[in-house]
Each structure stands twice: as C-alpha cells, then as structure tokens.
Amino acid sequence: MLQTGSRVSTRESIHSAAARLFRTRGYSRTTVRRIAAEAGTDPALVIRHFKSKELLFLETMHLTLDVGPLLDVPLERLGERLAELLLDLGGSARGVFLALVHGGDEPHIRDRLRDTHEHLFVEPLRGRLTGPDADLRARTAAAVAGGLLYALWVAGDQGLLRLGRTELVSRYGTLLQEVLTPRECLVPQVP
Structure with missing residues (x-):
C-alpha cells in the first residue's frame, strides 16, 4: 500500500529506506523502484523529493569517525x-x-x-x-x-x-x- 502521509513523513520514509538499501545492497544494486517499494510510496515521489538516485545516495551515505x-x-x-x-x-x-x-x-x-x-x-x-x-x-x-x-x-x-x-x-x-x-x-x- 502506498504511503499517503505528510510530505515530511514520506521524505523520511524514503530517506530511511534508501539508507538501509544502499548500506546492504550498494549503489548499483539499489533501484529507485526498490527504494519506493521499501518506503511504501511511488517512485515518482523519490525523484520529486531527492531529484535523482545519486543525490539521494549522497544525502544518506555519510561516513563518520570520532577523531x-x-x-x-x-x-x-x-x-x-x-x-x-x-x-x-x-x-x-x-x-x-x-x-x-x-x-x-x-x-x-x-x-x-x-x-x-x-x-x-x-x-x-x-x-x-x-x-x-x-x-x-x-x-x-x-x-x-x-x-x-x-x-x-x-x-x-x-x-x-x-x-x-x-x-x-x-x-x-x-x-x-x-x-x-x-x-x-x-x-x-x-x-
């Protein structure tokens, strides 16, 4: 069932799903359709919120190290x-x-x-x-x-x-x- 919640909750759902998929499946094996399915939304909304898979990847993938x-x-x-x-x-x-x-x-x-x-x-x-x-x-x-x-x-x-x-x-x-x-x-x- 596709998500029909608020714009913020849709964006957060997409962000969470993408982060999880990119970490487990990598960039090339993660599709916009798969992200949308995991987030319970439409693939067009993934692009509307993040412009591209690459920009979504960059927003979700940050390596940190306590120096x-x-x-x-x-x-x-x-x-x-x-x-x-x-x-x-x-x-x-x-x-x-x-x-x-x-x-x-x-x-x-x-x-x-x-x-x-x-x-x-x-x-x-x-x-x-x-x-x-x-x-x-x-x-x-x-x-x-x-x-x-x-x-x-x-x-x-x-x-x-x-x-x-x-x-x-x-x-x-x-x-x-x-x-x-x-x-x-x-x-x-x-x-």
Missing part, C-alpha cells in the same frame, strides 16, 4: 590508536564505506569518497604531525588505513581476518607508526 581518540593519544602511540579505531568500526560505518567504494564510478560519489578520505583521515593526522613532509606522511598513513578497511571489508582477506584483533592492532599499528613518525635513516657517507 577525538587520535587527538588525545601521545604521538608515539598514534599508529596503534588509529589501528584500534579502524578495527572497532563496523555496523553502519562498514555499510557506508562499502556503498561509497562500490558507487565510486559515479563522479559525485567519487568526490564524496575523496572528501571523506581527506576530512576523516588526512586532516586529523596532519594536525598531529610536524615537519616539511607532514602532509605526505598523513596522506600515506590515511592510504594505509583505507587499505586495511578495503582488505577486510571489500576483499575479505582471509589471512587478515583470521588474525586476532590484538595481532592486527600490533602489526598495523607498527606500520602506521613508521609512516607517521619514521625513524631517521642512517645512511653511511661514501668518501
């Missing part, structure tokens, strides 16, 4: 803490991440993915670092962090999934720490 723990930890533990935060993500964050990655062939979604990478990962890390290459180290660490999520959630890397949380935190924490605060390389001087 407070990254700001409070001593710099020499930043890699380990970031690894812990990444491994503690799940639930809706995983669904949003997967939806963004799988929808990344759409230009506006790719822009959202780029902005999410910049604001959630690069900026908080760069804010903790000093030196002329602070931006590069922050970007490299953000790439390692994103790679971990990709390996676990997209590729389903069984070798990593079999490791316990403690082992993953230790290994990725060390890797991230080396990128964030590299040891000075002692290169012998050639006479």
Whole structure:
C-alpha cells in the first residue's frame, strides 16, 4: 500500500529506506523502484523529493569517525590508536564505506569518497604531525588505513581476518607508526 502521509513523513520514509538499501545492497544494486517499494510510496515521489538516485545516495551515505581518540593519544602511540579505531568500526560505518567504494564510478560519489578520505583521515593526522613532509606522511598513513578497511571489508582477506584483533592492532599499528613518525635513516657517507 502506498504511503499517503505528510510530505515530511514520506521524505523520511524514503530517506530511511534508501539508507538501509544502499548500506546492504550498494549503489548499483539499489533501484529507485526498490527504494519506493521499501518506503511504501511511488517512485515518482523519490525523484520529486531527492531529484535523482545519486543525490539521494549522497544525502544518506555519510561516513563518520570520532577523531577525538587520535587527538588525545601521545604521538608515539598514534599508529596503534588509529589501528584500534579502524578495527572497532563496523555496523553502519562498514555499510557506508562499502556503498561509497562500490558507487565510486559515479563522479559525485567519487568526490564524496575523496572528501571523506581527506576530512576523516588526512586532516586529523596532519594536525598531529610536524615537519616539511607532514602532509605526505598523513596522506600515506590515511592510504594505509583505507587499505586495511578495503582488505577486510571489500576483499575479505582471509589471512587478515583470521588474525586476532590484538595481532592486527600490533602489526598495523607498527606500520602506521613508521609512516607517521619514521625513524631517521642512517645512511653511511661514501668518501
């Protein structure tokens, strides 16, 4: 039965249904008709309220990360803490991440993915670092962090999934720490 409630409740129903479907089915496998059916409304109302499936996706898919723990930890533990935060993500964050990655062939979604990478990962890390290459180290660490999520959630890397949380935190924490605060390389001087 199609919904005949208020404009606000119809919009909220569409928004909720779309968010749920995009997280579970991804962008390409979620149709406007399916969203409308889940919301109990007409597909034309989905377009009337949100203009397009892509704009509806962008309105519903937001990845958030509490960066407070990254700001409070001593710099020499930043890699380990970031690894812990990444491994503690799940639930809706995983669904949003997967939806963004799988929808990344759409230009506006790719822009959202780029902005999410910049604001959630690069900026908080760069804010903790000093030196002329602070931006590069922050970007490299953000790439390692994103790679971990990709390996676990997209590729389903069984070798990593079999490791316990403690082992993953230790290994990725060390890797991230080396990128964030590299040891000075002692290169012998050639006479």
